[in-house]
Amino acid sequence: MKVIQIQGGYGLTHVKQAERQIPVPGPNEVLIKVRAVSLNSRDLGVIGGFYQPDLSNPLVLTSDAVGEVVALGAQASRFSIGQRVSGIFTQSWISGEATQANWSSTLGSPLDGMLAEYVVLPEQGLVHVPDYLTDEEAATLPCAGVTAWHAIIEEGNVKAGDTVVVQGTGGVSLFALQFAKLQGASVIVTSSSDEKLEKARQLGADFGINYRVQPEWEEEVLKLTEGRGADHIIDVGGAATLNQSIAALRVGGRISIVGLLSGGSVEGFHVVPAILRRARLQAINVGSREMFESMNRAIKNHKLRPAIDRVFPFEQAIDAFKYFENGSYFGKICITL
Ligand SMILES: NC(=O)c1ccc[n+]([C@@H]2O[C@H](COP(=O)([O-])OP(=O)(O)OC[C@H]3O[C@@H](n4cnc5c(N)ncnc54)[C@H](OP(=O)(O)O)[C@@H]3O)[C@@H](O)[C@H]2O)c1
Structure with missing residues (x-):
């Protein structure tokens, strides 16, 4: 069978198609024929050497996919042949x-x-x-979807009347937008692009702030909330955004620390504004199988559709990573098999 793996070094030049044996399921395992995969920012981190310091063995890339059950181990009973399944991101977190x-x-x-x-x-x-989801749509759920669900619903307790800020128009933030709207919240999206902000409005966003045009986006959040501040902020920027997120928060509000797109170390973290806002910082690390299952019920009940930017065939998988690195997408990038 064909796989896309990284081996021998970091960077896209070390990402190659290779041949491996089709694996055989053990007693409690399932063989899945993969139909679609989606990319996450973390996959670029793996390729760049940030997440996987040991590459002594080749590593098959990406965490998120959907596929069809084609064989069952002798004692496997949770699924049957032909069913469509996704692997959970953290395999042992039930x-x-x-x-x-x-x-x-x-x-x-x-x-x-x-x-x-x-x-x-x-x-x-x-x-x-x-x-009802297409294979590509279903493949977007395990990491970005569950992370947003965990942040907004499981721990965030977002409710009608709240104001939620989501940063950027990537996978996690657009799911967070959709889940916050399900709860009846008002959503402010920040983005580098007016065109993407318009697309976010079509997905349900109430307000958009272009953070290139208005680098002090926290001031705009305060204006939009009549000085009160946001109830919940999904922080995917990290180094460049966390102090601003605190400044944009209401007293007693909550920040989900999710990403590190501008760096993972916040220099000059402002403790006093955090205390004055009684900022509750909740760090999120994707989520459990139980969260994934709850999210799926909500998605199904509300017939939500994940935002997909572009789909590449398997033969162009490396082009898909290059396109992802380029950063001009809205939502998810997928690969079909
Ligand atoms: N903790 C967890 O469990 C978890 C789970 C999933 C992802 N993550 C992390 O969360 C981050 C986002 O992941 P993702 O997969 O959603 O990424 P993504 O799909 O690649 O989205 C990235 C988008 O974020 C926006 N962005 C980039 N830099 C920004 C900045 N400095 N300030 C505000 N927005 C910025 C851009 O949107 P615009 O072009 O619209 O500005 C960009 O397209 C990554 O750091 C990822 O590693 C963490």
């Missing part, structure tokens, strides 16, 4: 609070990922996906 040990079970680093014609996963690490 429910409740995660443990440190769970972090060694994430797909696409350190475990082999999903950009392969076939994968074998433990049956406990799989979920059904909503029937």
